[in-house]
Amino acid sequence: MLLMEKVALLTRQNETFALAMIIESKGSTPRHVGKMIVYRDGTIEGTIGGGLAEHFIIEDSVKAIQNGQSKIVEYKLNNQAKDGIQMNCGGTLRVFIEIYTSRPELVIAGAGHLGYALAKLADFLEYPYCIVDDRMGYCTKERFPNATHLFVNEDIGKAIFAANLNEKSYVVIVTKDGDDMVLKAALQFPIAYVGMVASKRKVIRIFEKLKSEGVTQEQLEQVHSPIGLEMGSETTEEIAISIISEIIKVSKEKKPIKVKQLNG
Structure with a gap:
């Protein structure tokens, strides 16, 4: 597979990675052209010449x-130059590091009016999403034609587990x-975000129940409820916008929820 074909595949798979490309070279350098994919763990595909220069590019x-x-970024391949790296080539490389960031993958638990409005916004933003519900009549391909998956089970806890x-x-x-x-199941995974529509009284009741079942206070503090940014939302569509706005904000922070394995 050609490198740019792999870039296209990773993009379709909604992966996060970098593409490092030599955009200028002067003097003696290991290579004058080259591209490589760099993953979050520092593994690579392709090369821009190997050696110490490539090591620095991977780090960056x-x-x-x-x-x-x-x-x-610019690298001076000269151990005698100020800010140079320990190489004897003597040339200079300029490299463009392009970041491909994965989009939020929405798991919409609830196929009612608000779930439907959220799905429409996800369609507009081109966010992948799946629908989870316990009602066969609501969770359908006709209602959510662009959903990546539909998870329906009379036991909605089992349905959310199936969403992987x-x-x-x-x-x-x-x-x-x-x-x-749904909340108990979700908190057993290292997810990026969980939010729940509920009244303050209902939130207190649910939190007390989950704590008695082994969910930690630290985990519960990461639950967004009331859900969405405070913007005076009233209609279903406005509430959906406030929720998506909060997700966009959280997605920039990239802090997965801490998990604790529970029984049941």
Whole structure:
């Protein structure tokens, strides 16, 4: 597979990575052209010449991924030059490190009016999303034609487990009931975000129940409820916008929820 074909594949798979490309070279350098993919753990595909220069480029690419910002870096391959690296080539490389950041993957628990409005916004933003519900009549391909998956089970806790949550999952709980089961299941995974629509009284009741079942206070403090940014939202569509706005904000912070394995 050609390198740029792999870039296209990784983009379709919604992966986070960097593409490092030589954009200028002067004097003696290991290579004058080259590209390589750098992953978050520092592994690579392709090469821009190997050696110490490539080592520095990998380090800078990993840092750029962590910061979520593309950048141009310059390397002096001369151990005698100020700010040079320990190489004898004597030339200079300029490299563009382009960051490809994964989009939030929404897990919309609840196929009712608010879930439907959230799905429409996800369509507009081109965010991948799946729908979780316990009602066969609501959770359908006709209602959510662009959903990547539909998870339906009379036991909604089992349905959320089937969604295979991960660090890219942004779980939005807008169910008619079963909020506690969905939240308990979601907190057993290193997800990026979980928010729940509920009154203050209901939140207190659910939190007390989950604490009695082994969920920690630290985990519960990471639950967004009331859900969404405070913007005076009233209609279903306005509430959906406030929720998506909060998800966009949280997605820039990139802090997965801490998990604790629970029984049941």
